[in-house]
Amino acid sequence: MWWLKEVWVIDPSQSLSAPRDVLVKGGQVLEMASSMTEEEVLTIAQGEPVETINAKGKFVFPGLIDVHTHLREPGQEEKEDILSGSRAAVRGGFTTILAMANTKPVIDNRALVEFVLLQGVRAGYAHVLPIGTVTKGMQGSELVEMVDMKEGGAAAFSDDGKNIQNAEMMRLALEYAKLTGLPIISHCEDKDLAGDGLMRRGVTSARMGLKGIPASAESVIVARDLLLAEETGGKLHLAHISTTESVNLIREAKARGVNVTAEVNPHHLIFCDEDITLTDTALKVNPPLGSRGDRESLIEGLRDGTLDMIATDHAPHTQSEKTRPFAEAPFGIASLETALSAVWQYLVLPGQLSLDRVIEAWSYSPAQRFGLSGGTLKPGSSADMVLFDPDFSEVIDSATLVSKARNTPFLGKSLQGFPIMVWVEGQLVQRNRTVI
Amino acid sequence: MKWQRKDILAIEDMSVEEIRHILHTAKVMKEILMRPIKKLPTLKGKSVVNLFYEASTRTRTSFEMAGKVLGADTTSIAVAQSSVSKGESLYDTAKTIQAMRADLVIIRHSSSGSAKFLADILDAGVINAGDGQHAHPTQALLDIFTMEEQLGEMDGKKVVIVGDVLHSRVARSNAWCLQKLGVDVTLVGPPTLVPVEMAGLGVKLTHDLDGALPGADVVMALRLQLERQQSGLFPSLREYSHLYGLTTERLKKTGKQSIVLHPGPMNRNVEISDDVADSVEALIERQVTNGVAIRMALIYLLIGGSGNVVA
Numbered sequence: 174m175w176w177l178k179e180v181w182v183i184d185p186s187q188s189l190s191a192p193r194d195v196l197v198k199g200g201q202v203l204e205m206a207s208s209m210t211e212e213e214v215l216t217i218a219q220g221e222p223v224e225t226i227n228a229k230g231k232f233v234f235p236g237l238i239d240v241h242t243h244l245r246e247p248g249q250e251e252k253e254d255i256l257s258g259s260r261a262a263v264r265g266g267f268t269t270i271l272a273m274a275n276t277k278p279v280i281d282n283r284a285l286v287e288f289v290l291l292q293g294v295r296a297g298y299a300h301v302l303p304i305g306t307v308t309k310g311m312q313g314s315e316l317v318e319m320v321d322m323k324e325g326g327a328a329a330f331s332d333d334g335k336n337i338q339n340a341e342m343m344r345l346a347l348e349y350a351k352l353t354g355l356p357i358i359s360h361c362e363d364k365d366l367a368g369d370g371l372m373r374r375g376v377t378s379a380r381m382g383l384k385g386i387p388a389s390a391e392s393v394i395v396a397r398d399l400l401l402a403e404e405t406g407g408k409l410h411l412a413h414i415s416t417t418e419s420v421n422l423i424r425e426a427k428a429r430g431v432n433v434t435a436e437v438n439p440h441h442l443i444f445c446d447e448d449i450t451l452t453d454t455a456l457k458v459n460p461p462l463g464s465r466g467d468r469e470s471l472i473e474g475l476r477d478g479t480l481d482m483i484a485t486d487h488a489p490h491t492q493s494e495k496t497r498p499f500a501e502a503p504f505g506i507a508s509l510e511t512a513l514s515a516v517w518q519y520l521v522l523p524g525q526l527s528l529d530r531v532i533e534a535w536s537y538s539p540a541q542r543f544g545l546s547g548g549t550l551k552p553g554s555s556a557d558m559v560l561f562d563p564d565f566s567e568v569i570d571s572a573t574l575v576s577k578a579r580n581t582p583f584l585g586k587s588l589q590g591f592p593i594m595v596w597v598e599g600q601l602v603q604r605n606r607t608v609i
Numbered sequence: 610m611k612w613q614r615k616d617i618l619a620i621e622d623m624s625v626e627e628i629r630h631i632l633h634t635a636k637v638m639k640e641i642l643m644r645p646i647k648k649l650p651t652l653k654g655k656s657v658v659n660l661f662y663e664a665s666t667r668t669r670t671s672f673e674m675a676g677k678v679l680g681a682d683t684t685s686i687a688v689a690q691s692s693v694s695k696g697e698s699l700y701d702t703a704k705t706i707q708a709m710r711a712d713l714v715i716i717r718h719s720s721s722g723s724a725k726f727l728a729d730i731l732d733a734g735v736i737n738a739g740d741g742q743h744a745h746p747t748q749a750l751l752d753i754f755t756m757e758e759q760l761g762e763m764d765g766k767k768v769v770i771v772g773d774v775l776h777s778r779v780a781r782s783n784a785w786c787l788q789k790l791g792v793d794v795t796l797v798g799p800p801t802l803v804p805v806e807m808a809g810l811g812v813k814l815t816h817d818l819d820g821a822l823p824g825a826d827v828v829m830a831l832r833l834q835l836e837r838q839q840s841g842l843f844p845s846l847r848e849y850s851h852l853y854g855l856t857t858e859r860l861k862k863t864g865k866q867s868i869v870l871h872p873g874p875m876n877r878n879v880e881i882s883d884d885v886a887d888s889v890e891a892l893i894e895r896q897v898t899n900g901v902a903i904r905m906a907l908i909y910l911l912i913g914g915s916g917n918v919v920a
């Protein structure tokens with residue numbers, strides 16, 4: 174049994190943000206009280222050994238749920254696999270991660286869904302939930318067997334990595350997915366507008382002679398998919414929103430009652446296109462980093478609830494792939510191990526976002542939208558839980574990262590504020606930054 | 610001035626003092642080039658590697674000649690621009706060159722930033738002979754050198770650069786170089802090739818060539834990549850040349866004896882009419898010599914050490 178003394182509990186599911194003593198027993202959050210005596214605790218323990226953590230000045234919150242990770246298994250295990258990815262997850266404070274379907278082969282049938290699910294169970298760290306593709310082979314022309322795949326454990330459907338360019342196909346997907354109750358996740362990128370662009374089109378791209386991607390490459394599809402969701406009544410989730418125009422479109426659509434949620438990636442909240450240099454491929458990401466104004470709109474959108482969740486879009490790549498001239502390096506940032514800390518340091522500490530909102534957006538909201546367990550510390554719920562030390566600082570070092578990937582803009586830099594204990598179903602899986 | 614720089618990657622990060630020092634050194638180099646015996650022992654034992662991922666006989670030959678005149682051993686590695694996934698990566702090639710202990714590497718590559726990428730890995734100096742759409746500093750330096758030879762100090766003068774600015778490393782490098790030296794620069798072309806974000810270069814933009822010409826001392830036409838038409842960036846060569854082609858008639862609008870430059874090779878009767886092209890041809894021989902002089906100056910400054918041929 175665990176006794177967390179005088180810890181600051183953040184649990185948006187109970188609208189709770191206050192100091193508490195927390196007891197965890199038998200894989201569950203057992204009780205929470207303003208304070209407890211040793212006698213009371215021992216009575217509850219009924220002879221079970223009690224590990225007491227003096228957690229004053231630290232936070233406890235429900236384990237983070239990341240609805241957008243690329244774990245690369247099957248097929249690209251040199252970049253990451255489900256074991257290394259789920260270890261990276263718990264090191265970073267995530268107890269549930271959704272695995273995107275654009276693997277090799279793509280996850281477009283029940284057998285593959287069950288494979289990913291099983292690999293997650295075998296790994297035994299974070300809960301790994303498979304996302305299935307929307308279309309067979311991610312070819313954008315025929316729907317997958319959504320009902321069968323849901324029965325196999327799929328948590329959502331997405332052709333992420335590739336846009337469904339055919340609007341009729343997207344409309345049909347939103348209709349048919351009603352049979353499952355699961356959301357369709359849109360990658361929000363018009364293929365023709367994005368072209369072979371490398372970064373957001375703007376003054377910085379023009380100066381460096383890097384081919385630009387206009388903001389409209391995203392917003393045009395956001396507008397389209399919002400209209401389709403409105404017309405069909407389908408359940409839509411918009412991935413990695415990065416532009417002011419998208420935020421405005423979503424805000425208006427929500428006001429009209431469209432069944433939509435949207436996510437934003439930490440890197441879009443922290444960096445902008447001006448941070449990119451010609452040889453810094455760690456910041457080459459898709460959708461590309463937006464303007465400074467976009468960054469502000471995203472923070473505002475996350476604050477006012479237009480953007481429902483934070484998701485990492487963890488996109489691991491090998492060093493040799495990223496050690497190339499900018500145009501030749503793949504898009505993506507590996508972020509499971511640094512994302513929470515980066516958000517703490519760059520957004521919470523300067524007062525741009527409250528930690529309560531961050532936890533709501535990264536745990537409670539994803540659980541609600543995707544119908545997942547977790548996202549709460551209500552007594553009786555499974556103890557997927559994080560103890561966060563706001564003072565712990567660490568240099569992001571190649572030697573300590575447990576992901577296979579090193580493509581993070583924070584490599585070699587120091588970050589402050591880290592999860593120092595992580596439980597999955599009451600089992601301690603990470604302690605003092607080491608995965609157990 | 611004391612030369613500090615290991616590499617020449619882009620004009621953007623160079624100081625006016627450095628640019629002036631290069632131009633001054635190039636002047637001396639040109640005098641040497643004009644001598645009957647133009648072989649110097651200055652860089653004897655130094656090795657210069659030409660690494661060209663894009664075919665460009667003119668630029669490569671110019672660098673080779675510059676190296677040879679200074680007495681360096683020059684090696685050319687012509688790499689076929691194969692698909693990205695195939696073949697040796699630039700990183701691997703850099704490691705090989707590092708092992709060869711070259712003193713200086715000249716690189717031309719289709720990716721913006723590739724010269725900096727190489728320079729970050731190598732102990733050797735690197736000269737950017739054109740990287741993607743980013744920069745072509747030696748072209749800009751030889752252009753300003755030629756302009757000043759013709760017109761004297763360019764400070765306060767006016768230069769119009771017309772054409773496919775968006776995709777042009779020559780336009781970018783010239784824009785930086787000229788504005789640093791106090792030149793009034795205007796970039797001209799259709800909105801698809803001179804989009805608003807080009808304002809980031811800090812110079813004037815316009816879509817109206819005729820309106821930009823009055824007072825121009827130099828008009829530079831950029832080479833139009835004809836395949837841009839297929840990508841929809843302009844409707845036809847006919848309309849392009851009607852709006853932006855340099856003709857004798859149109860050049861009268863400058864109201865001056867302006868000079869016309871073109872980085873070559875020219876598409877005659879597209880960006881430049883036959884008769885104007887002939888006047889440019891006259892300057893080309895001079896440009897070739899100036900190109901060698903500029904490149905000699907850079908090679909000398911980067912690896913010439915203290916062996917002083919230049920007073």
Ligand SMILES: [Zn+2]
Binds near residue numbers: 333335412413
């Ligand atoms: Zn995506």
